[in-house]
Amino acid sequence: MRSATPFLIAGLLVATSAGLVFADGDHAQIERGRYLVSAGDCYACHTADPSKPFAGGRPLQTPFGAIYSANITPDRQTGIGAWSDDDFYRAMHEGVSANGERLYPAFPYPYYTHVTRGDVLAIRAYLQTLEPIANAPPRNKLPFPLSERAVMRPWNWMFFDDGAFHPDPSKSASWNRGAYLVEGLGHCGACHTPKNVLGADMDDKALAGGTIENWFAPNLGADLRTGLGGWSEADVIDYLKTGRNSHDSATGPMSEVIQYSTSQLNDEDLHAVAAYLKDLPGEAGRVPSSASGQQTSSSGLSGSGEAIFLDQCSTCHRSNGEGTPTVFPPLKGNANVQQADATTVIRVILQGARTTPTDARPTPFSMPAFDWKLSDAQIAAVATYVRTAWGNVAESVSADDVGKLRRTLHAKAE
Amino acid sequence: MEKIALSRRQILAGGAAAAVVATERPASAHSIKGEVPWAPSQADAPHAIDPGGYIFFTPQEAALIEAAVARLIPADDLGPGAKELGVPTFLDRQLAGEYGRAERWYMLGPWRQGSDNQGYQSRLTPAQLYRYAIKQLDAHVSSIKDGRRFANLATEDQDALLSDLEAGKVDLGGVSGKAFFDLLLQNTIEGFFADPIYGGNRNMEAWRMIGFPGARYDYRDFVAKHGERFPLPPVGLQGRPAWSSKG
Numbered sequence: 001m002r003s004a005t006p007f008l009i010a011g012l013l014v015a016t017s018a019g020l021v022f023a024d025g026d027h028a029q030i031e032r033g034r035y036l037v038s039a040g041d042c043y044a045c046h047t048a049d050p051s052k053p054f055a056g057g058r059p060l061q062t063p064f065g066a067i068y069s070a071n072i073t074p075d076r077q078t079g080i081g082a083w084s085d086d087d088f089y090r091a092m093h094e095g096v097s098a099n100g101e102r103l104y105p106a107f108p109y110p111y112y113t114h115v116t117r118g119d120v121l122a123i124r125a126y127l128q129t130l131e132p133i134a135n136a137p138p139r140n141k142l143p144f145p146l147s148e149r150a151v152m153r154p155w156n157w158m159f160f161d162d163g164a165f166h167p168d169p170s171k172s173a174s175w176n177r178g179a180y181l182v183e184g185l186g187h188c189g190a191c192h193t194p195k196n197v198l199g200a201d202m203d204d205k206a207l208a209g210g211t212i213e214n215w216f217a218p219n220l221g222a223d224l225r226t227g228l229g230g231w232s233e234a235d236v237i238d239y240l241k242t243g244r245n246s247h248d249s250a251t252g253p254m255s256e257v258i259q260y261s262t263s264q265l266n267d268e269d270l271h272a273v274a275a276y277l278k279d280l281p282g283e284a285g286r287v288p289s290s291a292s293g294q295q296t297s298s299s300g301l302s303g304s305g306e307a308i309f310l311d312q313c314s315t316c317h318r319s320n321g322e323g324t325p326t327v328f329p330p331l332k333g334n335a336n337v338q339q340a341d342a343t344t345v346i347r348v349i350l351q352g353a354r355t356t357p358t359d360a361r362p363t364p365f366s367m368p369a370f371d372w373k374l375s376d377a378q379i380a381a382v383a384t385y386v387r388t389a390w391g392n393v394a395e396s397v398s399a400d401d402v403g404k405l406r407r408t409l410h411a412k413a414e
Numbered sequence: 415m416e417k418i419a420l421s422r423r424q425i426l427a428g429g430a431a432a433a434v435v436a437t438e439r440p441a442s443a444h445s446i447k448g449e450v451p452w453a454p455s456q457a458d459a460p461h462a463i464d465p466g467g468y469i470f471f472t473p474q475e476a477a478l479i480e481a482a483v484a485r486l487i488p489a490d491d492l493g494p495g496a497k498e499l500g501v502p503t504f505l506d507r508q509l510a511g512e513y514g515r516a517e518r519w520y521m522l523g524p525w526r527q528g529s530d531n532q533g534y535q536s537r538l539t540p541a542q543l544y545r546y547a548i549k550q551l552d553a554h555v556s557s558i559k560d561g562r563r564f565a566n567l568a569t570e571d572q573d574a575l576l577s578d579l580e581a582g583k584v585d586l587g588g589v590s591g592k593a594f595f596d597l598l599l600q601n602t603i604e605g606f607f608a609d610p611i612y613g614g615n616r617n618m619e620a621w622r623m624i625g626f627p628g629a630r631y632d633y634r635d636f637v638a639k640h641g642e643r644f645p646l647p648p649v650g651l652q653g654r655p656a657w658s659s660k661g
Contacts, residue, residue: 054415105654302655303656303659304656304658304659307654307656307657307659308653308657310646311630311646311649311653311654311657314632314635315631315632319635350455351454351455352452352454352455352456353454354452354455357449362454364449364450365454366450368457369454369455369456369457370458371455372455372457372459373457373459373652373653374652374653375655375658377658378657378658380654381657409455413455
């Protein structure tokens with residue numbers, strides 16, 4: 001009790017200063033903040049232990065090392081309870097902590113910089129209502145010199161443009177709302193935009209698909225084969241709201257995004273996001289790239305690939321690759337299957353996958369793992385088969401690709 | 415005639431061994447609340463037998479078992495027999511494992527004569543029963559065939575002996591010859607048709623013989639193809655040769 005008393009007093013002081021009884025305006029602001037916190041999917045990264053929501057400490061695996069998320073509860077010592085509104089706005093807007101330290105862009109301030117001050121303060125108001133939890137995240141595991149936060153100064157100079165979102169007057173209000181959500185709080189590009197060697201977005205390939213934590217976040221451009229070209233706006237909305245549509249089911253990191261963020265968006269915002277995404281350019285509208293879009297004829301492995309598919313996969317995905325839409329994803333025409341980078345296909349065959357439960361579709365379906373059963377060569381063969389059968393077009397997968405990912409995932413699990 | 419004499423100490427020792435094995439495994443039953451649990455790379459994978467020589471059978475026991483299963487399912491013009499397809503190895507691994515130890519069965523008294531439809535009634539575990547019955551059978555053969563062993567008899571004589579066992583004409587030192595015959599026949603059929611992962615049914619030959627397509631669970635593509643032959647070859651838990659083919 002001796003040590004708890006100061007905490008209690010501190011808690012009371014915070015509560016008093018925030019106003020124990022909220023005026024109507026405060027309540028509306030806090031509720032808006034709650035909604036925006038969902039839109040930003042803050043929970044997913046800032047929660048390591050579900051019993052300590054928003055208390056941080058979740059390791060984010062970057063190519064440079066593990067970065068631990070911050071405690072954003074109002075705890076004054078370990079959280080952000082002692083921050084001023086201006087401190088919080090500066091962190092969101094410029095990536096600078098209250099103590100002046102540079103934050104790493106694993107905290108997606110290059111996106112959050114587009115969020116309006118009003119929205120930032122609403123988020124702040126909501127976070128202040130959370131239960132303060134004392135939890136100091138572990139030290140980041142970054143090699144020198146990246147461990148020095150000062151390295152973010154030149155990085156920011158090269159890659160970071162702070163600034164408010166500027167609406168495009170030639171587009172609809174809904175499109176602009178979608179752009180604001182996608183490019184701002186939604187920070188979709190954090191996964192879906194490829195990164196340069198310094199971990200910054202390649203702006204000429206915005207949302208064209210990126211590698212993250214041994215997954216490949218697919219292309220969101222207008223490409224028919226690899227992007228959202230074959231999806232209607234309603235398909236995009238279904239996917240974001242329920243986790244599934246007739247083309248595919250979400251799994252991997254997108255599960256969390258749907259569970260904590262997009263399934264919580266209102267229909268108006270979902271329409272806006274869909275309108276903006278469906279207006280993105282495809283490969284043809286971007287700078288031409290020599291690496292992608294290459295067709296490779298099916299390799300000699302596809303004989304065994306077809307045999308494995310018929311024996312192991314066709315019960316759910318059907319021998320014609322059409323699956324059972326919204327239950328078992330079709331592989332024919334599936335964009336995830338045909339990405340230039342086959343990481344996701346290989347990973348799902350190795351480890352299995354589970355769809356995300358949402359209010360609209362509460363029962364998740366799972367695909368079994370095959371890593372105990374199929375060799376690297378066999379997984380390469382069946383991955384190549386699904387990438388080239390039924391009119392699908394993508395490069396073949398080698399046993400080497402499978403072996404590398406198998407070893408990486410195995411090492412990660414230990 | 416040797417009488418079967420299981421002492422209380424042996425039964426207790428057997429029970430203690432079973433208890434030790436049981437504590438090594440996590441409890442198999444547990445309740446699930448909320449979300450159905452799922453984790454990447456989780457699989458209830460079947461355990462393939464270790465290839466190689468016998469673990470349970472001594473060379474003499476193996477000789478009798480090989481000879482006996484070769485008479486129960488002999489090689490003929492339809493295809494290879496139980497011996498060729500690895501049934502002795504299947505039996506060996508089963509008897510060396512939890513089946514042999516009767517791990518999942520109630521094995522305490524009362525010891526009354528059960529009826530046929532009441533299942534396994536012996537107070538011996540299958541491993542103990544095989545070991546004891548094989549020894550008794552060879553002793554029986556030796557006494558009526560000038561010291562020869564079952565494995566060295568002509569096939570006609572082996573058939574005659576097996577028929578006598580089946581007809582209940584041979585007592586194996588307190589164990590019913592028919593009980594042993596029935597168990598051996600049942601286990602031989604199991605080994606002959608079980609998935610090759612367990613040691614028998616090598617290369618799925620037994621399945622090929624009867625046209626069983628193996629571990630498949632979806633035939634919707636073929637439902638409407640009346641009168642046509644199912645085109646796919648059998649597949650086992652470890653796949654089929656085409657999974658590793660090039661081309």
